[in-house]
Amino acid sequence: MRLPLALLALVLVTGCSVDTGAPARTAERFHEAVAERRDDTACALLSPRAAEKLPDPGQTCAEALRALELEAGGPITGVQVWGDAAQVRMAGDTVFLHRFSDGWRVKAAGCEPQGDLPYDCEVEG
Numbered sequence: 001m002r003l004p005l006a007l008l009a010l011v012l013v014t015g016c017s018v019d020t021g022a023p024a025r026t027a028e029r030f031h032e033a034v035a036e037r038r039d040d041t042a043c044a045l046l047s048p049r050a051a052e053k054l055p056d057p058g059q060t061c062a063e064a065l066r067a068l069e070l071e072a073g074g075p076i077t078g079v080q081v082w083g084d085a086a087q088v089r090m091a092g093d094t095v096f097l098h099r100f101s102d103g104w105r106v107k108a109a110g111c112e113p114q115g116d117l118p119y120d121c122e123v124e125g
Contacts, residue, residue, distance in 0.1 A: 018081045019081070020079035020080075020081055020086070022099075022103070022104050023079060023081060023086035023088055023097045023099075023104045024076050024079050024088050026045060026088075026097055026103070026104040026105070026106065027073065027076070027088035027090065027095040027097065027106065027109075028073065028076070029041075029045060030042055030045045030046075030073075030095065030106050030109065031070075031072065031073030031074075031090070031093065031095075031109075033045065034065065034070050035072055037066070039061075039062035039063075039065045039066050040061075040062050042062075042065055043060075043061035043062050043065060045105060045106050046061070046105060046106050046107075046123070046125070047098055047100070047105040047106065047107045047125050048105075048125075049107070049125035050105075050106060050107055050108065050123055050124060050125025051125070052125065053124070053125045054123055054125070065123070068110065068122050068123065070093070070109060070110045070122060070123070071092045071093060071110070072092050072093075073090040073091070073092055073093045073095070074090050074091030074092040074093070075090065075091050076088060076089070076090050077089045077090060077091060083099075084098055084099040085097070085098055085099075086098075086099070086104065093109060093110060093111065094111040094112070094113070094119060095108065095109045095111065096108040096109075096111065096119075096121070096124075106123070107124065107125055108121040108123060108124040108125070109121065109122065109123040110122030110123050111124075
C-alpha cells in the first residue's frame with residue numbers, strides 16, 4: 001500500500017512543477033543577442049509594449065537598445081515563475097518576462113534592485 005501512495009505523491013508533485021527553463025532561455029537569448037549586437041533579434045524578444053516604449057521619436061528599437069549599452073547578463077542565479085510572469089536573476093542583470101501566446105517575452109531588462117522600492121530598469125514595458 002505504501003508504494004502506490006508514494007507514486008501518487010510523486011506524480012502530484014511532478015505535475016505541479018513549474019517550467020523555469022523557457023523564461024530562462026528567453027533571458028539568455030536576449031542577452032546573447034544584445035552582446036552580439038543583433039539588436040533586431042533582441043528587440044523581437046521584447047514584449048510589444050517594451051519594444052514600443054524603448055525608442056525615442058525617430059529612432060528604431062534596435063538603435064535605442066544599442067544606445068543603452070546594457071551590461072552582460074552572465075550566468076543565471078535564480079528563476080521564479082508566477083503564472084504568466086517570471087523573473088530571471090543573472091549575475092549582471094535581473095530580467096522580467098511575460099508569457100504571451102507565442103512564448104516568453106522580456107518586459108524589463110537592465111534592472112537593478114532598489115531596496116524596498118521597485119527595480120530600476122533601463123528597458124521596461
